[in-house]
Structure formats: C-alpha cells, structure tokens
Amino acid sequence: MRDTVVDMVVVEGLRHTTVLLTGEMDRMSSPTVQLRLRRLATTTGRPLVLNLSGVSFFDAEGLRAVSATARRCEERGIGLAAVGVRPFAAKMFHILRLHERIPLCATETEALWCLLPPTDAELAAWLDGETP
Template sequence: MKDTAVDMVVVEGDRHTDVLLAGEMDLLSAPSVKGRLRDLVSERPLVLEVSGVSFFDAEGLRTVAATARRGLECGTGIALVGMRPFQAKMFRILRMHEEVPLCSSAEEALWCLLPRTDDEIRGWLGR
C-alpha cells in the first residue's frame, strides 16, 4: 500500500490562523491532521488553503466536518480556500458548504469568519 501524507504549514495572523495543506487527505493521513486542526480551531478561526490537496476520501471529509464542529463549539470557525472543482462538487452534494464556506480567496474567507472592524468597513466603503 502506498504511504500517503499531508504536509501542513501553519501561519499565525493577527486574528486568525492560515493552514496550508498539501497531499492526500485519506484514511491514512487524515487522523494525524485532524487532531492538529481541532487544536488550532479551538483557539481562533482557521482559513484552510487546500489547493495543494489532490484527494479527499471520506475520512478527509470527516476531518473537515469535525474541525468545523469544533470551531462552532468554540465560537471560531473555518473556511476553505482553493478547493478543486470535483472536491467542491462533493462538498456541495454532501451539503458541507452550508457549514464550511468554500471561498475563492483568503480575503473572502476572512469576511466569512471575522467580524469587521469599523475601520475595515469604512475602508471598504471608501473604495
């Protein structure tokens, strides 16, 4: 059996954490990722950059769902960026997109996750 792994890079922002994932989220690799994501989302909102994930199986989907549930419990949350078309279709078929926003950019993900400050709203309106 082929050994699979997921590479994870964690970057702390001012009010959120960016997590860049690459590899295959499957039965072999997802359990090691799951615990780390649950710990991270317990502390602050997560933007999961998944453009480097070539494959999600059921365990990979469960990992995302469990992370989302933990975020809901903790009042934080997650948003996905860079979802490939087939993967996005699976998320929509399973209605996971109703709980986990599928965003086209990190900026959009932050708009989904973080309350805007007055200065941010003024800056946006001033464009």
C-alpha cells in the same frame, strides 16, 4: 499500499490563522490531520482559514476530518472558511452540505470577509484582539 502524507503549515495572521494543507486527505493521512486540526481549533481563539489548494485528493475520511474541524470550531465559536478547494472536492462539499458550515471561498481575502463577526459588538471585540 503506499504511505500518504499531508503536510500542514500553520501561518499566524494578525487576527486569524491560515492552515496550508498539501497532499492526499485519505484513510491513511486523515486521522493525523484531524487530530492536529482539532488541537488547533481547541487552542486558538482566532478564525481559521483552511487553504486546501495543495490537497490533490479527498476521500470520505478526508472530508470527515474537515467536518470534525468545523464541528470543533462551531463548539468554540471560532469561524472557519476554506480556500482553494478543487472542483471534485467542492462537489463533495456540496453533496454533503459541508459548504453550509464551511464557506468555500476563492481567495483568502474573501475568506476573511466570510469570517467577520456578525454583530458590531463582536466585530469591535475582534478588532481589539479579544477572544470569545
């Protein structure tokens, strides 16, 4: 069995963090990715945008890593959205109902709109750079 690697680049935006993932999210690579995403969701107080356009393959472990990241973000009160999800992975997100917890967006701009805080007070705090 060949080794699989997922490259992960973290880009800090003005008020959010984008995580660019490339490679195959499978049984071999997903535990490391899950650990890194969990650590990021724990340490950042900012919304996360997962850019999955470079992920060429997902198996159950890859989807589990994304689901665990969503759970950690929910626990911390941090928004999470995904962009660039390929058709097969999008179908799996829908079958597993992950799209109900993680908005699947066409662009990063759309993802940022999905991540806006729901109330005026939360939006004002977010614009002022305050974290939950």
